Amino acid sequence: MAVRAFEGKDHAAAYWQFRVTPQELIKNLSLKRFQTPKQFSLALDVGCGSGQGTKLLAPYFTKVVGTDISPAQLEMASANSNPPNVSYRQCPAEELPFASGEVDLVTAMTAAHWFDRPRFLQEADRVLRPGGCMALLSYTLDMELEYRDISKALTDVCKEVF
Ligand SMILES: C[S@@+](CC[C@H](N)C(=O)[O-])C[C@H]1O[C@@H](n2cnc3c(N)ncnc32)[C@H](O)[C@@H]1O
Numbered sequence: 001m002a003v004r005a006f007e008g009k010d011h012a013a014a015y016w017q018f019r020v021t022p023q024e025l026i027k028n029l030s031l032k033r034f035q036t037p038k039q040f041s042l043a044l045d046v047g048c049g050s051g052q053g054t055k056l057l058a059p060y061f062t063k064v065v066g067t068d069i070s071p072a073q074l075e076m077a078s079a080n081s082n083p084p085n086v087s088y089r090q091c092p093a094e095e096l097p098f099a100s101g102e103v104d105l106v107t108a109m110t111a112a113h114w115f116d117r118p119r120f121l122q123e124a125d126r127v128l129r130p131g132g133c134m135a136l137l138s139y140t141l142d143m144e145l146e147y148r149d150i151s152k153a154l155t156d157v158c159k160e161v162f
Contacts, residue, residue, distance in 0.1 A: 012072040016050040016080065026056040040104035044127070046093045046120070047111025051077030051086070053137070058083035061104065067091050094119035096127050103127040109137040121147040121154075138162075 041062045045054040048066030050073055057064045066088045068074050074088045091097050093108070093115040106124045108115070124134050125147075136145075141162055145154035 009072045012050055012076040016076045023056060026053065042103050043105040044096065044103050046106060046108045047114065048077060049073045051088065053109040055082060055086055058086050065089055067096065094123055096123045098127045100126050101129045104129060104132050106134045107137065110139060112136045113138060113140055113143045118146045121145065
């Protein structure tokens, strides 16, 4: 069951004002995987909140879509200035309205711990192209990744990177 803890407009406004932007992490991830600007077509930032992290992906992709379940967060994300290749869509992380194999990068920035992770991971796997990349950014280790028979390996990779 998905958690709906970020729904209020006040919460979204506070998020926009005080959220720490993961600039170094995105730069690092992007430089390692996506070296040529706009080399790849589509990045999804799932659970994008007010969009601070979403926008950081813009230089590296033709199109970046931030998705979130909260209309208030998306309103805040859209209300602030965005690069022209960034847009936002409301949807649950567990049901991404994208075709199978059309996405190059799926990120979830301090958000995946709120998702129904087995369903989200299944969706991420479906929408990612072969060789695509999923990056879960988080400041908590209080999370298990459950997916098919690789749950322990996925969780161990997260812990090692952390
Ligand atoms: C801690 S905030 C992080 C926001 C943003 N990624 C950032 O780093 O600033 C978590 C976000 O996940 C969204 N969220 C939680 N559960 C969700 C779900 N099941 N599907 C989509 N979004 C969800 C919330 O609405 C919220 O905006």
